[in-house]
Amino acid sequence: xxxxxxxxxxxxxxxxxxxxxxxxxxxxxxxxxxxxxxxxxxxxxxxxxxxxxxxxxxxxxxxxxxxxxxxxxxxxxxxxxxxxxxxxxxxxxxxxxxxxxxxxxxxxxxxxxxxxxxxxxxxxxxxxxxxxxxxxxxxxxxxxxxxxxxxxxxxxxxxxxxxxxxxxxxxxxxxxxxxxxxxxxxxxxxxxxxxxxxxxxxxxxxxxxxxxxxxxxxxxxxxxxxxxxxxxxxxxxxxxxxxxxxxxxxxxxxxxxxxxxxxxxxxxxxxxxxxxxxxxxxxxxxxxxxxxxxxxxxxxxx
Amino acid sequence: xxxxxxxxxxxxxxxxxxxxxxxxxxxxxxxxxxxxxxxxxxxxxxxxxxxxxxxxxxxxxxxxxxxxxxxxxxxxxxxxxxxxxxxxxxxxxxxxxxxxxxxxxxxxxxxxxxxxxxxxxxxxxxxxxxxxxxxxxxxxxxxxxxxxxxxxxxxxxxxxxxxxxxxxxxxxxxxxxxxxxxxxxxxxxxxxxxxxxxxxxxxxxxxxxxxxxxxxxxxxxxxxxxxxxxxxxxxxxxxxxxxxxxxxxxxxxxxxxxxxxxxx
Numbered sequence: 412x413x414x415x416x417x418x419x420x421x422x423x424x425x426x427x428x429x430x431x432x433x434x435x436x437x438x439x440x441x442x443x444x445x446x447x448x449x450x451x452x453x454x455x456x457x458x459x460x461x462x463x464x465x466x467x468x469x470x471x472x473x474x475x476x477x478x479x480x481x482x483x484x485x486x487x488x489x490x491x492x493x494x495x496x497x498x499x500x501x502x503x504x505x506x507x508x509x510x511x512x513x514x515x516x517x518x519x520x521x522x523x524x525x526x527x528x529x530x531x532x533x534x535x536x537x538x539x540x541x542x543x544x545x546x547x548x549x550x551x552x553x554x555x556x557x558x559x560x561x562x563x564x565x566x567x568x569x570x571x572x573x574x575x576x577x578x579x580x581x582x583x584x585x586x587x588x589x590x591x592x593x594x595x596x597x598x599x600x601x602x603x604x605x606x607x608x609x610x611x612x613x614x615x616x617x618x619x620x621x622x623x624x625x626x627x628x629x630x631x632x633x634x635x636x637x638x639x640x641x642x643x644x645x646x647x648x649x650x651x652x653x654x655x656x657x658x659x660x661x662x663x664x665x666x667x668x669x670x671x672x673x674x675x676x677x678x679x680x681x682x683x684x685x686x687x688x689x690x691x692x693x694x695x696x697x698x699x700x701x702x703x704x705x706x707x708x709x710x711x712x713x
Numbered sequence: 714x715x716x717x718x719x720x721x722x723x724x725x726x727x728x729x730x731x732x733x734x735x736x737x738x739x740x741x742x743x744x745x746x747x748x749x750x751x752x753x754x755x756x757x758x759x760x761x762x763x764x765x766x767x768x769x770x771x772x773x774x775x776x777x778x779x780x781x782x783x784x785x786x787x788x789x790x791x792x793x794x795x796x797x798x799x800x801x802x803x804x805x806x807x808x809x810x811x812x813x814x815x816x817x818x819x820x821x822x823x824x825x826x827x828x829x830x831x832x833x834x835x836x837x838x839x840x841x842x843x844x845x846x847x848x849x850x851x852x853x854x855x856x857x858x859x860x861x862x863x864x865x866x867x868x869x870x871x872x873x874x875x876x877x878x879x880x881x882x883x884x885x886x887x888x889x890x891x892x893x894x895x896x897x898x899x900x901x902x903x904x905x906x907x908x909x910x911x912x913x914x915x916x917x918x919x920x921x922x923x924x925x926x927x928x929x930x931x932x933x934x935x936x937x938x939x940x941x942x943x944x945x946x947x948x949x950x951x952x953x954x955x956x957x958x959x960x961x962x963x964x965x966x967x968x969x970x971x972x973x974x975x976x977x
Contacts, residue, residue: 610800613770616788618814618868628813632804708804 488679496679511663511671519687521663522653525581526695529588530649534642537593541600541641542630551601562594566652570659580660584653591652592645596638603637604630632707639703646699650692716743716779717904718767718872723776725762736762738930740776742923744872749898749905751915753963754925755971760908763925764876767906768794780871790818793865797877799857801849807860808845811835814868835867836860838897855886862894866901875907879914888947891918899944912967916959917945924966934971937962 473490480489488496504516543550544558569590573583611633615625631638657666665684672680723740726733736759744750752760765771767778769788777784780791793814801810811832819828836842839859844852849860858878865873878894879887895918898905909915915922919939926934939959941950950956 608800610796610798611802613768613788613794613796614800614802616770617768617790617792617794618817619789620817624817629802632802635804 488682493679493682496677497683500680500683511661511667513663515665515668515684515687518663518665518668518684519691522657522665523691525584525657525664526588526646526649526653529585530592530646532585533589533591533593533596533645533649536589537596537641537645538600538631538638540593541597541638542604542626542634544597545601545604545634546630555601558594558597562598566591566648567655567659570656574660580662584656584660584664587652587656588649592649595644595648596641599637599641599644600634603634606637607633635703635707639699639707643696643699643703646695647692650688650695654688717746717748717781718744718906719779719782720763720767721776721779723763723766723773723778725759725766725771726774735930736928737766737773738932740933742933742936744904744906746904747902749907749918749920750923751907751909751919751921752923752925753909753912753915753967754931755927755967756910758925758928758931760925760931761876764794764874764906764908767872768792768874770794790814790868791871792874793868793870794874794876795858795861795865795878797880799849799854799861801857801860801864803849806846806848807836807841807852808832810849810860811864811867814864818868832867835863838866838900839863839893853886855882855890858882858890859893862897866897866903871904873903873905875905877908877910880910887914892947894918895943895945912960912963915963916956917947917950922959922963924963924971926971935966 477489477491479485480487480492494501500515504514506514507517540554544554545551566587569587570583573586573590574580577583577586607630611629615629620628653664654666654669657664658670661667661670665688669681669684672678672684720740720742723737724735725737726735728734740763742750752763754760762771766773769778769785769792772786778786785792801807802813805813812828815823815828815832815835819831823831833842833845836845839862841856841859841863844856844860849857852860858881862878875894879890882890891914894905897903898918907915907918916939922937922939923933924935924937925931937959941953941955941959
């Protein structure tokens with residue numbers, strides 16, 4: 412961008428450059444800062460560019476949905492009906508009339524608690540097993556085929572077995588979350604550990620880090636980008652699995668809320684619940700991605 | 714006088730399945746304390762393998778490495794390595810990279826504040842104290858290598874091993890860094906073993922140049938003393954007959970008697 416400007420008047424450029432240090436007294440050049448209003452308007456503009464297009468698309472889809480479902484005899488309610496039917500649920504998510512007759516907040520928080528517990532166990536076990544498989548050739552030979560088979564089993568197929576083992580819905584749901592999300596964490600961690608450059612291992616050897624220090628100071632940071640890829644896939648899968656699992660085990664939870672709404676033909680409530688499930692899944696994904704970004708700062712660049 | 718570092722009848726054979734390749738054969742070398750020795754040879758002659766054996770990162774098939782008359786066969790901070798591609802940990806700052814080694818080596822002999830001061834002292838030696846809070850991705854290649862040198866020096870090694878330390882740098886940065894290493898050697902009196910494939914670099918920096926024959930079964934072909942007084946000045950040496958003679962000897966060895974044979 413600068414090139415043409417320099418080329419057009421090379422003589423003047425050189426002259427001023429040479430003369431400047433000799434003749435001119437110190438000229439204070441305060442960098443001109445853009446006025447605050449300008450900065451804000453730029454920020455608003457940037458936000459608008461990202462927010463407006465999806466809003467337009469959503470509005471169009473809503474309109475389409477409204478038009479399609481407004482006819483008499485349509486099986487699904489249009490958005491206006493959904494809003495009218497679920498107003499109470501939207502504006503009062505905190506009510507609690509005992510049993511499973513609670514606000515959506517309680518259902519969602521129950522589901523999130525199960526996910527948090529199952530996913531945390533999966534993260535710890537996944538990173539530990541992944542490290543083992545990544546580090547030891549024998550562990551990989553022994554365990555990898557097992558993992559490859561087990562990971563293809565659909566989450567819900569585990570549910571009857573875990574119900575038989577735990578004889579209770581709560582731990583069974585948590586187990587299903589765990590077993591669903593642990594595989595991508597294991598596999599990605601193992602790949603990350605296997606890909607640690609020999610240079611880093613040499614450094615650790617020369618400095619004589621013990622195995623524990625090597626794990627904490629070299630392995631985990633070096634494999635962090637891979638680990639977080641696994642964690643991100645895992646959180647998505649566990650949120651997928653929880654809704655299905657809760658439909659079957661019952662009790663408080665967004666999955667059973669949907670099932671219950673279906674049984675009492677409250678289609679609008681199902682749609683509202685789906686909306687929340689989608690938003691929360693999105694937030695969880697962003698959360699792990701953001702965490703990964705903070706933790707792996709600087710790791711990827713050599 | 715007892716040798717400080719002694720490579721005693723070292724052979725190295727790599728075996729994969731049934732095929733085995735003899736890389737090094739009968740390497741004997743003694744290095745005195747404070748000496749600067751370079752190993753030069755064509756690529757693939759096993760000079761990096763030799764350095765890794767001294768560092769303890771690779772086991773030798775026969776023979777042994779003696780440091781102050783004690784056998785060393787595992788890596789340790791007494792033989793700190795400056796790696797060719799700097800090998801700084803990208804998730805640590807410059808300071809933390811140096812501190813990692815210092816914390817291990819001086820865990821019991823220095824207090825926290827002493828270790829901190831020692832890290833800064835070593836960063837100052839290589840003129841990198843100003844960048845202590847930067848990450849490796851934020852500094853130039855030459856600066857990274859400086860930090861790599863500081864990390865190695867900070868472990869107070871008995872022998873400093875340099876594995877083609879300037880190979881990945883541009884010519885100007887390389888010259889600058891060579892001067893820095895010479896100054897450090899002058900000041901600290903380290904014993905240094907350096908791998909290089911640059912004739913000028915070898916003659917400029919070394920007290921002795923070890924020339925390796927081509928592999929497989931590379932041996933030490935010739936050892937050349939460089940009888941130039943220190944401190945050496947790059948510009949003055951350019952016309953110094955002693956320098957030119959040494960340079961000529963190394964060039965003859967590499968390009969006439971042991972010309973690099975392309976693997977067919």
